[in-house]
Amino acid sequence: MTTTSGEDLLPATRRALLHRIATAQADGRAPSLVAAVVRGGDTVWHGSRTSVDGHGPDENVQYRIGSITKTFTAVLVMRLRDEGLLDLGDPLEKHLPGTGAGEATIAELLAHTGGLAAESPGPWWERTAGSLRPELADVLGEHPHRHPVGRRFHYSNPGYTLLGALVEALRDAPWEEVLRNEVLEPLGLHRTSGQPQAPHAGGWAVHPWANVMHPEPTEDLGRMAPAGQLWSTSGDLARFAAFLAKGDDRVLGTDSVREMRTPSAPAEAEEVAAGAAYGLGMQIQHRDGRTLVGHGGSLPGFLAGLMISVEDDLAAVVLANCTSGPPVSTVAADLVRIVAEAEPRIPEPWRPLPEADRSVLELTGPWYWGTHAFVLRLTAGGDVTLGPLAGTGRRSRFRARADGSWTGLDGYYAGELLRAVEGPDGAVSHLDLGSFVFTRQPYGEGDPVPGGVDPEGWRGIK
Known part of the structure; x- marks a missing residue:
């Protein structure tokens, strides 16, 4: 059974998307699979495949989304930061004392560099009741650390339990209540919840060597909920993806969601080889020449993937109800690629700036760092960029400060100060960028x- 829609896409694109999810469901032997594609902030296609005759799952059927829950938790933490209730550099102990893991900063917990264990001690937490781990001490165990704090990326589910507890401590309310009030309701995610709400898919394990199935238990994860509890739909996750791409001032602004998408954790060798990194609650991948951000998720009986290409203004969501099966994050990345290649984004018309600061305009053009030629450009948004005139090299965007200097926003010079320095005659003598x-x-x-210029100047060899 198949259901599809996508009137905003070309027929050939719709068929290619259908073929990709049909192949994923058949090859991955998923009882059902549902997907959605977002372009320009709107859902432009959804489709599903199911092994059951009759109506297939639509964009309102809930599936469990596993670790995509972590991105929701990260949004709550970033809101606390933006309100000034914490700093990402604060040690956890400052706001949540007595955990035994308080040396890690909030940023390190968000980026999985807090050195904590990957899993909770005791029985497999994903298949057992959260009542077995009623306290944070039960989640962390006697020896919560596996690595020195801040030294390496080590994915940690207990780390996000701590972040959920941090949210509860600073909001004085349960994690899920805070999530509903501050994220789900403002974004209109009415089909996202901690407990399944009909209609929802059942979770299944498919036998690895035979076409038979076994039902998976559905457990309340208790304290571990901020790491993987949520149920959602392809429709709701499509709206969440649109938010993660552009921000929404009712929840989190553009700069903060961009910060979440920026690599924060040092990648392991295999992740570097795979073009992967991690931000603040978001996974980052490089595939097919584009950067994709989002998160994957899995819990017994369910697989979930959400991938966004900000540059292409595209996102895709794929959900399936099997413990192992189709590589849903890869399928989501493929859906983005299919639309990006078949219907490339049409750029906005070029328009001149309504006005330009003459003093900044005079700084544009070529500059030299030693013998390396760079060029400074004024962007459409009023920022400036400085990068090599040709080829590759250090390139950054800078935002103006009140004192007439600029702060680096990305690349090698992120956070560094760019200043136009005047000479004795009042004219700009040179640019100073972090002493360069x-x-x-x-x-x-x-x-x-620095070091002076030879008074004889440039010369040939006699």
Whole structure:
């Protein structure tokens, strides 16, 4: 059984999307699979495949989304930061004392660099009742650390339990209540919940060597809920993906969601080889020449994947109700690629700036760091960029400060200060970027290059 829609996409694109999820469901032997594609903030396609005759699951059928829950928890923590209730550099102990893991900063917990164990001690937490772990001490165990704090990326489910407890402590309310009030309701995610709400899919394990199935238990994860409890739909996750791409001031602004999508954790060798990294509650991948951000999820009986290409203004969600089966995050990435290649994004028309600061305009053009040619450009948004005139090299975007300088926003110079320095005559002599001097000519006479300029200037060999 198949259900599809996608009037905003070309027929050939719709068929390619259907073929991809049909192949995933058949090859992965998933009892059912549902998917959605978002373009420009709107859902433009959804489709499903199911092994049951009759009506297939639509965008309102709930599936368990596992670790995509972590991204929701990260949004709550970022809201606390934006309100000034905490700093990401704060040690957990400052706000949630007595855990035994308080040396890790909030940012390190968000980025899985807090050194904590991957799982909770005791019985497999995903298949047992949360009542077995009523306290944080039960989640962490006697020896919560596996690595020195801040030294390496080590994915940790208990780390997100701590972040959920942090939210509860600072909001003085249960994690799920805070999530509903501050994220789900404002974004209109009415079919996302901690407990399953009909209609919802049942979770199944498919025999690895035979086409038979076994039902999986559905447990309340208790304290572990902030790491993987949620149920949601392809429709709700499509709206959540649109939020993660552009932000929503009712929940979290553009700069903060961009910060979540920025790599924060040092990747392991195999992750570097795979083009993977981790931000603040978001996974980052490089596939097919594009950067994808989002998160995957799994719990017994369910698989979930959400992938976003901000540059293409596309996102995809794939959900399945089997313990192992189709690689849903890969399928989501493929859906993004299919639409991006078949119907590439049409850029907005070029328009001149309504006005431009003349003093900034005079700084645009070529500058030299030693003999390396760079160019400073004024962007449509009023920022400036500085990067190599040709080829690869250090390139960053800078935002203006009230004192006339600029702060680096990304790349090698993120956080660094760019200043236009005036000479004795009041004209700009050079640019200073974190002690690097950029001049209008390479080693020009009288230029304030550190170490000085040879008074004989440029010369040939006699």
